[in-house]
Amino acid sequence: MKTKNNILQDPYLYIFIIFLVYPFLPYIGKYRSVGTELLIWSIFALSFNLVLGYSGLPSFGHGAFFGVGTYAVALTLLHLTSKDVTISLILAAFFGGLFTFFYGFIIKKKRGIYFSLLTVAFSQILYVIGFRWDEVTGGETGITGLQRGGFLGIQINNPITYYYFVFVLFVITLLVIRKISNSPVGKVLLALKQDEKRAQYLGFNTERQVWFIFTISGIFAGLAGGLHGLLHLSAFSDTLHWTKSGDVVMATLLGGGLANFYGPIVGAIIFISAREILSSFWDNWLLLYGLAFVVIILFIPTGLLGIVERIREKKHFEQFNNNRNNIGSKNTQEIT
């Protein structure tokens, strides 16, 4: 019972173990690139959730920062060096962060629908640039036929080594984002999501906090995009299109990112499994996925892992509700 509780509380070690043995699992293990996609999407969704789930800011253009990372990798491999991916990935994260840094500054004061629309608009600007600027981005045909090279002398050419390479970055990302979410800043984000005015009146510059977390989120989104480019050895402008950003929004919501730190990973697993596996059986898998999304969100608005929070909440309420009234009066009595 006690260990079971711990899994619910903070299951990151179990997640690491599952991904560690994934390539050796019967049946699904042989889909290595699916596993790699899963890891990449988990990185992306976890970073996205700092903005959506933690800060409560509905960014609908996050795919753009993922796409920026993909192009950063593609362009450096093409023009700088194709032997080693280190610089490419650093630049992917750097440009992801640079774009979010500038854009975050512009929209840090916007909230609600204005925030969302501005993120969509920005991703569309990048999409048009990616789509039209043939000389650099390859325009409609994109950039293909890249070479993966090595990483600081380690070969990451074959699917299995690349899987573990991404796995290590996933572990680092998860630990960093988990650290942030347990830090004072993580608390500030949750606070401003609940009542931004209140947070400001406690002395928090919530606009700057939004700006910074948007940037951090962009760094990891860029990294995820870069890893994705390295997986498929290509870059296409449609990753920048705002409808692609919908994928990460849906996955994060579906998994329960609004209520739980690990929601985005659950969402990524569902999304990638549906896209990679379901689609090979049925062309219209999106219909099924869309339906599942609607049903789940109707019954659990905070997503799948929202159930865990719901159980916790119920226990919490029962614990305090019994003596709630007498607590109330007692408390004011002794204040005087």
Add this chain to the structure above:
Amino acid sequence: MDLLRTENLTKKFGELIAVNDVNISIQEEGILSIIGPNGAGKTTFFNLLTGYLKPTSGKVFLKGEDITNLAPYDIVHKKLSRSFQIASYFPEFTIFENIQMGVFNRLGYSYNYFANINKLKDVHKETEKYMKMLDLTEQKEMKAKFLSHGDKKILDIAMCLTVEPEILLLDEPTSGVSGTESTKVFNFIKNLSKKMKIVIVEHDMDIVFSISDRVVVLAQGSILADGTVEEVRKNEDVQKAYLGGFTEGGYEDAISGKSK
């Protein structure tokens, strides 16, 4: 020097003049009450003083410094804090966490991305201090949204205290709080006034007249009267504005009848 001063402070919402050319100086001693019918501009006035709204014209000075264009988070750091007419707190956080927010901001952890918040000893110790002071220790792990209405108002005020204000603006701290509870809230406020300047917006005239050293009456955004309790009580304009006049019990009915 005046603690807080406004200069021709005006706020328009379109055609509506919510605060109209208000000049007021607030000194260091005593409790100042601001009264006036609903819609008189009291809350708007607090919003202007604390930077949540920018005035259409006019200025706000805090200890001589022009703070007119500062944001609430900057003004709070200059030790001017305020509570809210509708209790404001973080409903999904426990009571402890609510208080903790203000504490770790004051202790300089706002931009700390890596410390485990539960392991910051100084924050913990300081937060416990407030728990004891408010006698909230027993239910500190309870989510704030489960608190009674009166306790939510107290939590709101307690959160204001975590920034260690020198001036505290309280916006109807007893609105919606039951009779017996409200007396207790007021004893609490009275105690606070020994440590900081209190400016209070209040509808309950009994309380206003019993605790105030100075009363300012706002009506339609302008100052109608400003003086001691006695002066304001006798003021004819004020009596007219408050229909029934300030006869025993009469004013309370008049106010509460008008206000909610």
